[in-house]
C-alpha cells in the first residue's frame with residue numbers, strides 16, 4: 018500500500034505517524050510545500066516574541082524522526098491531482114503515485130481588496146518565511162499596523178507587543194475577536210489591550226495603503242474613522258481560506274474547503290482530507306463547517322489515517338475551541354457560544370477584574386461557553402459539552418453560579 | 432505493569448494532605464493553590480472528590496500540542512510536560528476534557544500531574560487511602576475512562 022499525504026502541518030504529520038503505527042509495511046510519502054522541516058504555524062507567535070528559535074516551531078524534535086519511521090519527507094508543492102491515474106504532479110517536476118491519499122494542505126491567508134496591499138513590506142503572518150520578514154521590520158519602537166483583530170490577529174498582537182513595537186490594531190468589526198467572543202468579552206479584551214498600551218481601533222476600515230511621501234514612515238494607511246496612520250510595517254491578518262486551488266478540475270468535490278463524509282473521505286474513494294483544508298461538520302449543529310484550529314487538525318489527521326489504514330472510524334464532527342492570551346488576559350470559547358434558538362444561558366461578570374463566564378444550554382446540557390480571566394480547569398467545559406452530560410439539578414446550580422463547572426462535571430460523572 | 436493513581440472519593444475526608452504534598456513535591460511550597468491534584472468539596476452532599484489527570488491512553492493534551500512538548504514517560508506511562516519545548520500556548524488546557532492541565536501564570540507554561548516520576552506524593556500523604564498507587568488495571572478511573580470515551584471525537588476508535 019502506498020500512502021501520499023499533501024501537507025506537513027499537524028494534520029499531515031499526525032496522519033503519517035498514525036499510518037505507520039497501523040501499517041508497518043506500507044510506503045508513506047509526506048509532502049511539505051515549504052522548504053522547511055515540518056513545523057507548526059501556531060508556534061510562530063512565540064518565535065516572534067523571542068521565546069523560542071525556529072527549531073522550537075518544529076512539530077518533531079528528534080533527529081531523523083521521519084526516517085526512523087520510514088516516512089519519506091519530500092519538500093515540494095503539489096501542482097495538480099490526477100484522480101484517474103492516482104497521481105500527484107509536483108512543481109519541481111516529477112510525480113507521486115498513490116493508492117490512498119490524504120489532502121492536508123491547510124489554508125492560506127487572504128488579503129482584502131484594498132489598494133496598495135501588494136507592496137513589499139506588507140506581510141501576512143502565516144509561514145516561517147513571513148515570520149522572518151516581520152522580524153526584520155518589527156523592531157523596538159517601529160510603527161506597526163496590524164490589520165485584523167480576529168483570533169489569529171490577536172495572537173500575533175501579543176507577539177508584536179513583546180517585540181516592543183508601537184502597535185496600532187485596526188479591526189472592521191465593532192469589537193475584538195468577533196467570531197470567538199461576544200460583545201461583553203470582546204469589548205473587555207479591547208479595553209484591556211488599550212490599557213496595556215496598544216492603540217486598538219475597532220469599527221475602522223483601512224481604505225488604502227500608500228508610500229509616505231513625507232519620508233517620515235514607510236507607509237501611510239488611509240482609514241475611515243481613524244484618519245491616517247503611519248507605518249513602518251503592515252501585518253495583514255484578515256482571514257484565511259482553505260488551499261484548494263490545485264484541485265480545480267479534479268473530481269474532488271470542494272465548496273469552501275474539501276468536502277468530506279463522516280469518515281473524512283472525499284467524494285473520491287480512497288482520497289481523504291483533514292485539517293484546515295477540510296470542510297467537515299460542526300460538532301454542535303451537524304452543519305457543514307471548517308474549524309481551522311490546531312486541535313481539530315491533529316484529531317482529523319489521526320481519524321483520517323485510521324480510516325485510510327482500514328480501521329473504520331466515525332468522524333462525529335469538530336468542536337470549535339479556542340484559547341487566547343491577550344497580553345496576559347486569557348480567554349476561551351467553546352462550541353455554540355452564541356447559544357441556540359430555544360436554549361438559555363447563564364453568565365457571571367466582574368468587569369473591573371476582567372472576569373467573565375457565560376454558559377449556553379440546550380435543555381439541561383451544556384452546548385457552548387465563553388470564559389475570560391479564568392484558567393483553572395477550563396478544559397472541563399469540553400468534557401461537559403462533548404459527553405453531552407445531562408446536568409439535571411446541576412443546571413440550576415450553574416445558572417446561579419456558572420463558575421462551578423468542575424463540580425458539575427464531577428458530580429455527574431464520579 | 433504500569434501503575435496508576437486510584438481514587439476512591441468515598442474514603443476522602445477532605446483533609447487536603449494530598450494537595451499539600453503535591454505542591455511541596457512539585458513547587459517546593461505548602462500551598463494547595465499550586466497543587467496538581469484538587470479536592471472538590473460538595474458541602475450539600477458531604478462529599479469530597481480528589482481529582483487529577485488520569486494519564487489517559489489517548490491523551491487529548493498530547494495530541495493537541497503543537498510543539499511535541501507533552502511526552503510519555505516510558506517507565507511510568509505518565510504524560511509529562513517538557514518545559515523546554517512548551518511555548519505556553521494553552522491549547523492542551525482547552526483540549527483535555529477533564530480540565531486537568533492548567534496554565535501557570537508564574538512560569539508561562541502549563542502544569543499537570545506527572546506521577547512524581549513513579550512515586551506520587553499525594554498517595555503517600557493520604558491518611559485514609561482514598562488515593563492509592565496501584566496496578567493500572569485496578570484503578571477507580573475506569574469510570575472516568577468511560578466518560579472519556581464519550582468525548583468522542585477521537586476515542587470512538589479503540590486502537
Ligand SMILES: Cc1cc2nc3c(=O)[nH]c(=O)nc-3n(C[C@H](O)[C@H](O)[C@H](O)COP(=O)(O)OP(=O)(O)OC[C@H]3O[C@@H](n4cnc5c(N)ncnc54)[C@H](O)[C@@H]3O)c2cc1C
Pocket residue numbers: 023024025026027028029048049050051057058059060061062093094095096121122123124142143144169172173260263291292293294309310311312314339340520522
Ligand atoms: C500565527 C498563527 C497562530 C495560530 N494560533 C493558533 C492557536 O493558538 N490555536 C489554534 O488552534 N490554532 C492556531 N493557528 C491555526 C493552526 O496553526 C492551524 O489550524 C493548523 O496549522 C492547521 O494544520 P494543518 O495541518 O491543517 O495545515 P497547516 O499547518 O497549514 O499545514 C499545511 C501544510 O501543507 C503544505 N502545503 C500547502 N499547499 C501545498 C501543496 N500544494 N503541495 C504540498 N504541500 C502543500 C504547507 O506547506 C504545510 O506544510 C494559528 C495559525 C497561525 C498562522
Ligand code: SF4
Pocket residue numbers: 483484485486487489490491492493510526527528529530531532543
Ligand atoms: S491532562 Fe487530560 S488529556 Fe492529558 S493525559 Fe491527563 S486526563 Fe488525559
Ligand code: SF4
Pocket residue numbers: 495496497498499500501512516517518519520521522523524540541
Ligand atoms: S501549553 Fe505547552 S504543553 Fe500545552 S499545548 Fe501548548 S506547547 Fe504544548
